[in-house]
Every structure is written in C-alpha cells, then in structure tokens.
Amino acid sequence: MAHIGTALRINEAVTKAVNSSAEFSQFTQEETNKIVEAVYRAAFDKRVPLAKNEVNETKIGNWQDKVILNVIATQMVYNELSEKKSVGIVYENNEDGIIKIANPIGPVIALAPVNRVASTSVFEILLCLKTRNPIIIVPPKNGIETSKLLFKVCYDAAIQAGAPEDCIQFFYDSSSEEFEFLLKNEKIAAIIGGSHDVSNKIRTTSAAAVIGFSICNVPSYVEKTTDVSFAAKELVSSKLFDGGTLSSSEQAIIVDELISKNFIDELKKRKVHFLSENENLLLQQHIIKNATSGSRWENAVFFNKNVCEIAKDAGFQISQDSTLLISNKGAAQFTKETYTVYAPILSLYVAKDFDQALNTCLDININNCTGHAASIYSEDKDKIITFSSLMHPGRIFVNTPTSLGTLGGFYNKQLTSFVFGCGSKSKNNGSDYLTIDNLLKIQTVYMRRARYSDNDFLHKYFYDETVDSYQIDKIYNRNY
C-alpha cells in the first residue's frame, strides 16, 4: 500500500502521460517527423555540454567518449528513423491481401543507466516520439542535473514543433516506493532501458512489458585462427572506450594457448600491465572492499580513474604509461558482488583447446550473470557458430569491439540502439535490440483472398471419418 503522497505524484505523472498519449494518437506522420527532427537537432547541438555535464555529475567515463555516444544517440539514430513509417499504413501487399497499420502502444517508462545518462535518454525519447508514445524517464540519482538539462533541451524543442503537452516527463528523485508503484501502474504500456541497480526489481514487479534489463558479463574468445595483432588492438581500444565503464565492454578474454604468447606480446605492445600475483591480491582486496557496500554503481572508486590511480589506490605502483590492467587470476570474477567491474581491468584466461575455451566462456557468461553480449575473434565459421550456439546472451559479436559494436551501426548493419533485450531468463520481452517496432501496436488487416478449392472440396471429406490425412493430401493436391 503506497502512501497517499506517493500515489498522487505517480497518478499525476501517469494521467498526464495518458492524456498526452490520447492527443498524440491524432498526429500524422509528417507532424510526428517534424517533432522528431526538432528534438534530434536540439539534442545534437547540445551534445558537448550534455557530455561535460554528465561526466562532471556522475564522475563516470570521459566527456569526449560521451560526446561520441551522444552523436550516435542523436544523429545516427535520427538518420535511421527519419525515413521510417510509424503512423498509419506501414505495409501493404495487395496480392496477399495484407495491410499493416501502426498505432502507438501508450505511455512508456524509460530508465537510463548512470554510465550513459544523456545518450540513452535521448535515444529513448526519439524512439518514443517517433512512435507517438509519451515517455516518463526515471533518471539515476546521480544523473539528475544532466537529465534536467536534457529535459529542457528536448521538451522545449518538441513543444516548439507542435508536440502534445507532457509528451516527455522526467520523474526526478523517485523514492523506492514511488518507483515500485510506478512500475505496477496498469496504464503503463512498456518499461524500457537499462539500469543495473534496479533490474531485479523491474523484472519481479513490473506490470508492463519489459525490454532491456539485465546484468552483464561479456566474455571475449580469441580463437587460434584470428589475427592476434588485430584482436589485441580491437580489444584494448574497446576496453578503453569511456574508461571501460560501458556495461557492454569486455570483462574477460579467453585465448587459445597456441597463440597466447603472440597475443600477450601484442597486448604488451599496447602498454597493457599484467598483474603479478601480489598485485592481483591487492587489487582483489581493493575491489571487494569497495564493492561490498551498497550498489555496484555506487562503487565510484574506479570511475573516472586511470589504471595508475586505481593501482595506487590498491597499494602498488605501475608504469605511468600503462593503459589497461590484466589479471590472469580472474580479477573481474572474485565474488558475486564484484563479478562485473566497470573499469579498465580485464581478466585473461589461456585455454588448452576449443572445449576448454568454451567451458571457461560458459562459466563467465552463464554462471555469474547472463549478460547481453559475448564476442569471438576467429576466421573459422564453424567455431563461430558453435561458440554462438552455446553462449547465452542475445547478441554475439564476431571480430568486433563490444563497447561500440553493441550499439549497432558502427561495426554491423544492425540499427543503432541503446537498449538491449536480454531474453526470457532476464524476464525481457525478447532478446533483440529495442527499435520502434517494439513501441508500435501493429494491426493487420486481412482482405479476403479465398483459397480456390475450399468451398467445393473440404467439408464432405472432413465429415467422413474413414478418410485419413494421407487421402486428404492426395485428393487436395491432385491436378485434374
């Protein structure tokens, strides 16, 4: 039973969204597109202040990479959306007599992870506007100032372009009780986004369809047929993107023994620091000490710190030009509380053969948490398929850095997305990327296209119980 104040605050936000949804349902494709373009342009123009504001507030990542994420979330997403139909007839096939009509699904609750506040929020806003669904964003507690700036930028632009009132709302400072009450509201059509701290609560309490919630652990298998120099370059650059704080970045590398020496040499060329046994122990203690109090996202001890600072905090010194820390003792898999470390730290495992590599990947990918991505560097298609079939996440990347690869558009032909379905194990509605298709109610109109022999053939044989299925087939398919 929620407090009266809680209920009022939630009801007010939801009622506004429902009314906005009703108004939005009258908009044409042209009117909708005009709003989406206006919001895209306004958010794109503020990509740098948004990025700087976010890093300053959350202390996560670096502003330059946040700018890249903001560009992906605005320009790339807009370019993909701009020509898409999302209102009225979206498909027509006269031969089959099929017409598909797109309608909005209704108010959407969206969450943004604290490591990608602005980019994920603006992506969610653009998708919801394109599908004429009002959006209520629940920002992370340490991303509120960024969210306020983003709200002003996007909402002003939307209203200026003729959008309905309250088509975008931000629900700031929600208490745990309010958040739960919001999730249970039956007028909410879908809950989208990714926020690790609340993923369990959402999965267990939401009344609406859930897309994009899971915890992550990304194994990357470097198979013996790959170009080791290429794999090392891609893995290091991926892990360094935004300080290794993206949940889609690699957590552990599993390398075939046959190429392990060359691969490690390639990593060392890129100034990767391999932890000694003592350093590994010190880092392990440091991680556990700082990760066991509260949420992992509050574990800001690693955020915005380079590896030298992390090493110093843990009690040991490394070369000043070091880029990454690599542990061969499973630095990212110490305890249940710290199985995913969002920092420029990787684990490295050497596998004797393919089976051992697969087993190690399974341990990382499934035993700890299922995640939304895994990757393999290989030129052997059979092994790629075997690996992919055994891993659990909804998306497996081949010869691709997962940090940016996961977002789509850069390294593959997938449409850009910042929200990733994580499958039934995470109680997600599907395991694909969130696109506008998830936010549309597609109605199918079936025109009559009668099959030629139905009227004069079937009934008399169906009523005759001596006629079996083989005879039916034979009679039905005869050509005379």
Place this chain on the structure above:
Amino acid sequence: MMSENYSIENGKLVYKFSGRMDTTRCMDAEKSVVAALDGVTEVVFDLNGVDYIASSFLRLCGKASHKVKPGCFSIINAAPPVKKVFKIAGLAERLNLV
C-alpha cells in the same frame, strides 16, 4: 475556422465547439467556458465539427464536469477520431460521451 458558442436554457448549458481544439485554442476557450458554467445545473459539450483535441481540452472537460453534479455532464456529436481520443484517455464513460 474555429469557433464556439453556447446557449443556456432552464439551467442547461449547451456549449458548441468546432475546428481544431489545440492547446492555444483551449486556453482561449477556457475563460469563456468557465464564465458560462456559472449557475448552470447541466452541461453539454457539442463537438460537432471538432476534428482535433489536445490534452488541454480533456482537462477542460474534466473541469467542467466537476462544476455540476455527477451525471449532469455529457459530450455529444464527437466524430470517431475524436471519440477515440477520449477512449484512449479512459475518459469516455466518466465524461458521459454519447
């Protein structure tokens, strides 16, 4: 051309709207509606010719319905696309859309 006018007979207000009732139009209409509501016991909103309503019009309907006793507010002549807006908002029954 958007316009609205009303008549009051035996305490029954019939307020006619037409055209596009968007946010700006609703803001303009609200003052006139509130003034017309004074002292009436029954209210009818006639939407014949209305082809678009903003969420602010839904609020205006809610406000007007609260000025009279339950069951004494109704909406008539809503075109199907406009009726659908009330349905989506979950207000068709509460506002006695007939």
